[in-house]
Every structure is written in structure tokens, then in C-alpha cells.
Amino acid sequence: MKDYIIIGAGLSGLVLADKIFKSKLGSVLTLEKSRGIGGRVATRRTLNTRFDHGAQFYRLKSDSQDYHQLWDAEKITHQWFVDNEVEHWCANIGMTALTKSIAAHLEVQLESLIHTIKYENAYWKILSEKGEVWTCRKLIVSAPLPQVVQLLERSALNSLLESEEGLKLKNIHYSKALIALVTLEADILINKNGYEEFPMEDFFSLSDQKQKGISPLPAITITMSENFSEKYFEESDEIILELILSELQKKFPAAKISGSELKKWRYCRPISTYNELFLELTPNLFIIGDAFGGASLLGAMRSANALARTFIDNFNQS
Ligand SMILES: Cc1cc2nc3c(=O)[nH]c(=O)nc-3n(C[C@H](O)[C@H](O)[C@H](O)COP(=O)(O)OP(=O)(O)OC[C@H]3O[C@@H](n4cnc5c(N)ncnc54)[C@H](O)[C@@H]3O)c2cc1C
Numbered sequence: 116m117k118d119y120i121i122i123g124a125g126l127s128g129l130v131l132a133d134k135i136f137k138s139k140l141g142s143v144l145t146l147e148k149s150r151g152i153g154g155r156v157a158t159r160r161t162l163n164t165r166f167d168h169g170a171q172f173y174r175l176k177s178d179s180q181d182y183h184q185l186w187d188a189e190k191i192t193h194q195w196f197v198d199n200e201v202e203h204w205c206a207n208i209g210m211t212a213l214t215k216s217i218a219a220h221l222e223v224q225l226e227s228l229i230h231t232i233k234y235e236n237a238y239w240k241i242l243s244e245k246g247e248v249w250t251c252r253k254l255i256v257s258a259p260l261p262q263v264v265q266l267l268e269r270s271a272l273n274s275l276l277e278s279e280e281g282l283k284l285k286n287i288h289y290s291k292a293l294i295a296l297v298t299l300e301a302d303i304l305i306n307k308n309g310y311e312e313f314p315m316e317d318f319f320s321l322s323d324q325k326q327k328g329i330s331p332l333p334a335i336t337i338t339m340s341e342n343f344s345e346k347y348f349e350e351s352d353e354i355i356l357e358l359i360l361s362e363l364q365k366k367f368p369a370a371k372i373s374g375s376e377l378k379k380w381r382y383c384r385p386i387s388t389y390n391e392l393f394l395e396l397t398p399n400l401f402i403i404g405d406a407f408g409g410a411s412l413l414g415a416m417r418s419a420n421a422l423a424r425t426f427i428d429n430f431n432q433s
Pocket of ligand 1: 123124125126127128146147148149152153154155156168169170171172173174226228229230257258260262266292294312319338380382383384403404405406407409410412414415
């Protein structure tokens with residue numbers, strides 16, 4: 116039995132859990148389906164090195180200021196580059212170090228895929244796929260919205276999706292992303308920053324993992340465009356990698372590829388956003404995440420910060 120349970124240990128879920136914990140609002144538990152925390156903040160050790168294959172950086176703005184100060188004090192982050200006068204920062208050993216730092220003092224249970232939720236006698240009952248059961252007063256879901264919709268459908272809470280708010284949630288769709296992690300025999304010059312986006316091309320972005328400081332070897336993360344990713348998402352890994360690597364050779368004929376691996380994100384970024392920073396879908400059931408605050412780490416933090424502020428205000432008034 117907890118005061119607050121948060122489904123999803125991505126950035127928004129962890130920021131909210133941290134603020135509840137630090138403001139002493141009550142007990143809080145975060146439940147995560149994966150083996151690790153971070154969600155779309157993801158670092159993978161492979162091909163004898165390290166790659167960020169989700170978010171590459173966070174922008175330094177007011178929404179990221181408080182966590183930035185914490186990460187900076189812990190010396191786990193550094194400025195990567197400045198673009199349009201905005202500072203872009205990344206973690207020294209991969210972006211998951213940032214989410215791990217937030218989670219260090221939090222109660223997070225991994226490998227707990229939440230299958231159903233049920234409202235019973237003024238409490239939410241949460242059941243995992245493995246049959247574990249928890250109860251709480253306030254339940255917060257921070258998963259990408261299609262996964263929230265699936266959870267509500269499995270829970271026979273479809274009627275909540277028929278409301279005006281529910282219909283808006285159902286209409287927020289996500290782009291897919293195909294990602295190639297590539298090691299090279301020698302460096303290639305992407306641009307002076309080591310990060311570039313390519314509007315209108317098959318590549319969405321190229322991110323130099325050595326230049327950002329997380330790989331000792333020449334290594335790049337290639338994120339394919341929304342159109343390319345949608346078109347080839349269901350193809351075999353082999354075919355997709357072949358297509359991506361041949362695009363890379365066309366762009367950088369001198370590049371010598373020494374290793375490669377594919378990663379797929381079914382829910383990369385929300386294509387549109389909800390018109391509020393969070394939603395209380397029914398009493399004591401809240402939904403947060405980048406579909407509310409904006410499709411970025413800043414947006415995930417903005418959404419979590421807004422709900423935390425509401426919880427703190429309500430707590431102070433009661
Ligand atoms: C390839 C890629 C590159 C990106 N690059 C950048 C970038 O450079 N800079 C930037 O600012 N943003 C970037 N973004 C966007 C950014 O990563 C996201 O906006 C942000 O991480 C979203 O955080 P979130 O907490 O809202 O959701 P998520 O990180 O998706 O967290 C949701 C969590 O819920 C869990 N979950 C889902 N369903 C269940 C369930 N039933 N039971 C238990 N757990 C569940 C998931 O496993 C996940 O851990 C990128 C995203 C991708 C995919």
C-alpha cells in the first residue's frame with residue numbers, strides 16, 4: 116500500500132517520484148516493465164563501446180535547470196555544443212547516468228509490466244503480468260499514450276476513453292524510429308559539433324558518440340527519418356541495416372564500417388501534444404509524459420514538474 120504509484124521509470128516518472136519524495140508528500144513507488152530505468156533515455160554497451168540510442172542530449176532551459184544543477188554538481192554531465200544560443204548537454208558515460216542519478220534514492224521496481232488497474236473502495240489496485248499486486252491512493256501513468264490506451268483497454272476501463280479527454284489521448288500518435296549503431300575504423304566528420312539533423316532526407320540525425328565523449332572508438336548513432344522508419348519498420352533487421360549502411364556509404368564514401376547493430380523504437384516521439392501539461396482522467400488517476408509537456412526531455416520534465424506542483428499545492432492546502 117503506497118500513497119503514490121507511478122507506472123513507468125522514464126524521465127517524467129522519475130522526476131515526479133523524486134519531487135514527491137523530496138517534498139515528503141508520502142510514500143512513492145515506481146514500477147517499470149523493462150530491466151533498466153530511463154525509458155527513451157537509453158544507453159547501450161555493445162560492439163566494444165557505448166552508444167546513446169535514445170535521447171542524445173538535453174537542452175539547458177528553465178525546465179531542466181534544477182536537475183542540470185544536480186547533475187553538474189555530481190560531475191556526470193558536460194556541455195556538448197551550443198546551437199541557436201541554446202546549450203546542449205549530455206552525460207559523460209551515457210544518458211542513462213542522468214536517470215540513474217535521479218533514481219538513486221527512489222524505490223523503483225523493475226521487470227514489472229503492469230497488466231491491469233482497478234479502482235476498488237477508494238484505492239487503485241495495480242496488477243503486474245507476473246501476478247504481483249499493489250494498492251495506492253494516487254496512480255500516475257507515464258507510459259507513451261498508445262501504451263496507456265492498451266492498459267486501460269486491458270483493464271476494461273474503455274469507458275474512460277470515450278470521454279472528450281480520452282478521445283484526445285487516443286488521437287495522439289507517435290513517430291517510429293529506426294536506429295543504427297555503427298562503429299568505424301576511423302573518424303568521419305559529421306560537422307564541427309558531431310551532431311547534425313537532416314530535414315527532408317532518409318537520415319533524421321547523425322550523432323558522433325566519440326565526439327560527445329561516451330565512446331573511446333569512432334562510433335555513430337544514426338536515427339532514420341519518420342518516413343523511412345515507418346516504411347521499413349516491419350522489415351527484417353538485416354534488410355534495414357543494409358539500407359541504412361548503404362545510405363551512410365553514399366554520404367561518407369571513405370567511411371570504413373567495422374560493426375553495426377539495429378534498434379527500433381515503436382514510440383519515438385508524439386506527433387502532436389495534449390493541450391494541458393498533465394491529465395487527471397478520473398479521480399486520482401493521472402497521466403504525464405512528453406505527450407503533455409512537449410516531445411523532448413524538457414517536455415517530459417515540464418509535465419512532471421506541473422503535476423508535482425499541483426500535488427505540493429494540494430498537500431499544503433489540506
Ligand atoms: C531515438 C530518440 C531520440 C531522441 N532524442 C532526443 C534528444 O536528443 N533530446 C531530447 O530532449 N529528447 C529526445 N528524444 C525524446 C525523449 O527521449 C523523450 O521525449 C522522453 O525521454 C520521454 O520521457 P517519458 O518519461 O515521457 O517517456 P518514456 O521515456 O517512454 O518512459 C515511459 C516508461 O514507461 C514504461 N512503461 C510503459 N508501459 C508500461 C507498463 N504497462 N508497465 C510498466 N512500465 C511501463 C516504459 O518502459 C518506459 O520506461 C528522443 C527520443 C527517441 C526515441
